[in-house]
Amino acid sequence: MKIIWFDLNSSYSHSNLGFPAMEAQLSARQREKIEWIKVSAVKKSVKEDILEELISYKADVFMATAWLFNHNLLSEFIGDLKAIQPNLKIILGGPEFLGTYNENKAYLESHRSVDLIFRGDGEEIFPKLIDVLLEEYAEKITNDRVLKAADFSKVKGVCGIDAETEEYFDEGLAEVKDFTILKVPESSKYFDWSKPFIQLETSRGCFNHCAFCVSGIGSSMMQYIPVNHLRKRLENIEAHGIKEIRVLDRTFNANPKRASELLSLFSEFIGKLRFHLEIHPAFLTDIIFDTIASYPLYFLHIEVGVQSLSDKVLKACYREGSCAKTEEGIKRLTDLKLYEIHADLIIGLPYYTYDMMLHDCIKLMKIGVQEIQIETLKCLPGTRMRNESKEFGFVYSPTVPYQVLSTKWMSFSDIRKAMSLSNLIDKWFNDGECRDFFRNTCFTHKSFMSDFNDYWFDHDLPDKLLSKESRWSHIYKFVCDKYPELKEEISMQWIIVGLSVKKEAGLVFSKWRKEGDIVNPFFKEDKPTYIYYYLLLKNKTVFWVVFDRSNSRNKPIEVQIIP
Numbered sequence: 056m057k058i059i060w061f062d063l064n065s066s067y068s069h070s071n072l073g074f075p076a077m078e079a080q081l082s083a084r085q086r087e088k089i090e091w092i093k094v095s096a097v098k099k100s101v102k103e104d105i106l107e108e109l110i111s112y113k114a115d116v117f118m119a120t121a122w123l124f125n126h127n128l129l130s131e132f133i134g135d136l137k138a139i140q141p142n143l144k145i146i147l148g149g150p151e152f153l154g155t156y157n158e159n160k161a162y163l164e165s166h167r168s169v170d171l172i173f174r175g176d177g178e179e180i181f182p183k184l185i186d187v188l189l190e191e192y193a194e195k196i197t198n199d200r201v202l203k204a205a206d207f208s209k210v211k212g213v214c215g216i217d218a219e220t221e222e223y224f225d226e227g228l229a230e231v232k233d234f235t236i237l238k239v240p241e242s243s244k245y246f247d248w249s250k251p252f253i254q255l256e257t258s259r260g261c262f263n264h265c266a267f268c269v270s271g272i273g274s275s276m277m278q279y280i281p282v283n284h285l286r287k288r289l290e291n292i293e294a295h296g297i298k299e300i301r302v303l304d305r306t307f308n309a310n311p312k313r314a315s316e317l318l319s320l321f322s323e324f325i326g327k328l329r330f331h332l333e334i335h336p337a338f339l340t341d342i343i344f345d346t347i348a349s350y351p352l353y354f355l356h357i358e359v360g361v362q363s364l365s366d367k368v369l370k371a372c373y374r375e376g377s378c379a380k381t382e383e384g385i386k387r388l389t390d391l392k393l394y395e396i397h398a399d400l401i402i403g404l405p406y407y408t409y410d411m412m413l414h415d416c417i418k419l420m421k422i423g424v425q426e427i428q429i430e431t432l433k434c435l436p437g438t439r440m441r442n443e444s445k446e447f448g449f450v451y452s453p454t455v456p457y458q459v460l461s462t463k464w465m466s467f468s469d470i471r472k473a474m475s476l477s478n479l480i481d482k483w484f485n486d487g488e489c490r491d492f493f494r495n496t497c498f499t500h501k502s503f504m505s506d507f508n509d510y511w512f513d514h515d516l517p518d519k520l521l522s523k524e525s526r527w528s529h530i531y532k533f534v535c536d537k538y539p540e541l542k543e544e545i546s547m548q549w550i551i552v553g554l555s556v557k558k559e560a561g562l563v564f565s566k567w568r569k570e571g572d573i574v575n576p577f578f579k580e581d582k583p584t585y586i587y588y589y590l591l592l593k594n595k596t597v598f599w600v601v602f603d604r605s606n607s608r609n610k611p612i613e614v615q616i617i618p
C-alpha cells in the first residue's frame with residue numbers, strides 16, 4: 056500500500072514532527088506492507104509542480120496535518136488531487152480538527168474530498184488506523200471492496216461520513232495515555248535531520264488552562280520523559296550535527312524540580328547545543344534562576360509568556376500567575392544580560408484595550424526585553440474562547456486563521472490599530488539596529504509610540520515592504536511634522552544606520568574641509584581615503600562622522616559628539 060505524507064510548511068526550515076512521531080510507533084509487520092512517500096512543499100512552491108508530483112505516485116492514501124497557516128492552501132491541493140484521483144483516500148489530522156462534534160461534522164460535509172479527519176494526539180492510535188487501512192487495501196485487492204467509512208469508527212479520534220448512509224460518526228478526542236513509553240520521533244527513518252534546528256518534546260500536557268490555547272484541551276495531565284532517556288536523545292542529535300534545540304514543553308518551568316533536572320542535563324552540552332525554552336516568569340524560582348545565571352552567553356534563548364500585564368485580563372483567560380511576579384521574573388532575566396528575552400502580547404483578550412497594550416509595550420521595554428511579539432487572538436478549534444465566544448464578548452472570523460474581529464473592549468478599528476502596532480514594534484524595536492533609539496524616544500516622549508503608530512497606520516505602512524531608507528524617511532517626515540525637537544536625533548541616527556548624507560535627514564550635515572574654520576579632532580593626515588562630516592547641534596556640541604572612501608558603503612567607521 057502506498058501512502059503519501061504531504062508536509063506543507065511555511066518554509067523549508069520547518070519540518071512536520073507529527074509524521075516521524077507516528078511512524079515510529081508502527082511495527083515491523085506494518086512497515087513491510089507500506090511504501091511511504093514523503094512530499095514536502097512550502098507556501099511559495101509552484102502548486103502545479105507539486106500537484107503533478109503527488110499525482111505521479113498513484114498512491115492509495117494521502118495524509119497531511121492541517122494547521123492555521125497551511126489549511127487554505129492544503130484544501131486547494133486536496134480538492135484538485137481528489138478530482139484527478141477520486142479513489143485516493145484522503146485523511147487529515149492536526150490542530151484544525153480539535154473542535155466540537157458539530158464543527159468537524161460541518162467541515163466534512165463541506166469538504167467531501169476529505170474522507171476522514173483525526174482529532175487529538177495520534178501516536179498511540181496510529182498503528183490501529185494503519186491496520187484498518189491495510190485491511191481495506193487487502194479487501195480492495197482481493198474482493199474489489201472498499202471499506203465503509205463506519206469501519207474506521209473502531210479507531211479513537213477518527214471522524215467521518217459514511218458514503219452510503221450519509222451518517223456522520225465521531226469517535227471523540229484521542230489522548231496519549233502513556234507519553235513516556237512512546238518510541239521517539241528520531242527513531243523513525245523519516246525523521247528529517249537536514250533542518251537547522253530540532254524540536255524536542257520532553258513532556259506532554261500543561262499545568263495551565265489558558266482559554267485561548269489548544270494545550271488546555273482534554274485532560275492536560277502532565278507526563279514527563281525520564282531525564283536519562285533524554286540524554287541519549289541529545290547525544291544522538293549532537294552526533295547529527297544539529298546545534299539548536301527548540302524545547303516544545305508548553306511551560307518549561309511548570310515543575311521546578313523537573314526544570315532543574317533538565318537544565319542540569321542541558322549544561323552537559325554547553326558549547327555543543329543551544330536551547331530555546333518557554334518560561335513562565337511568574338514561577339521563576341531562585342534555584343532555576345541561579346542555574347540559568349550560571350550559563351554562558353547565548354546558551355539559552357528564552358521566551359517568556361506574558362499575553363498581558365493586567366491581572367484582570369489573565370484571570371478572565373484562566374491563566375495562572377500574577378503580573379507583579381511576571382514583571383519581577385522578566386526583570387531578573389533581563390538584568391542577567393546573558394540571553395535574548397522574547398515576550399509576547401495578545402490582541403483581543405478579555406478586558407484588554409488598545410491603550411493597555413501601548414502601556415504594556417512601554418513597560419516591557421523598560422524591563423529590558425529584546426523582542427516583543429504582538430499577535431492577534433485566534434479562536435482556535437476546541438479552545439474555551441471559541442466554544443464560549445459569546446460569553447467572552449468576541450466576534451471572530453469563521454475562516455482560517457479565526458482571528459478576533461472585535462471585542463467588548465476593542466472595536467474592529469482598535470484591533471486594526473493594534474495590528475499596526477505589532478508591525479511598528481517589529482520594525483522599530485525588534486530590529487536591534489533601531490531598538491535603542493526607538494525605546495529611548497518612547498521613554499522621553501510619552502505619546503510618541505501612540506502618535507507614530509497613528510501615522511504608521513494612516514499611511515498603510517504595515518501592509519508595505521519597506522527598505523531601511525524608506526522606513527527612516529517616514530520617521531523623519533513624521534518627526535518634522537509632529538516632533539520637530541527630534542529632527543537632530545533622527546539625522547544622527549540616519550547616519551549611524553548607514554544611510555546617505557546626500558539624502559533627506561542626512562542633508563543637514565556639512566562636509567569638513569581643511570581650509571575651513573572648524574577644528575577636526577579626528578583628522579588623520581596619513582588617511583587620504585577618510586572623509587569627514589559634521590553637524591552643529593543646538594546644545595553647541597558637534598556630531599562628527601568619519602567615512603572611509605575605500606569602502607563604498609555608507610556605514611561610518613566612527614561617530615562621536617564632541618563639546
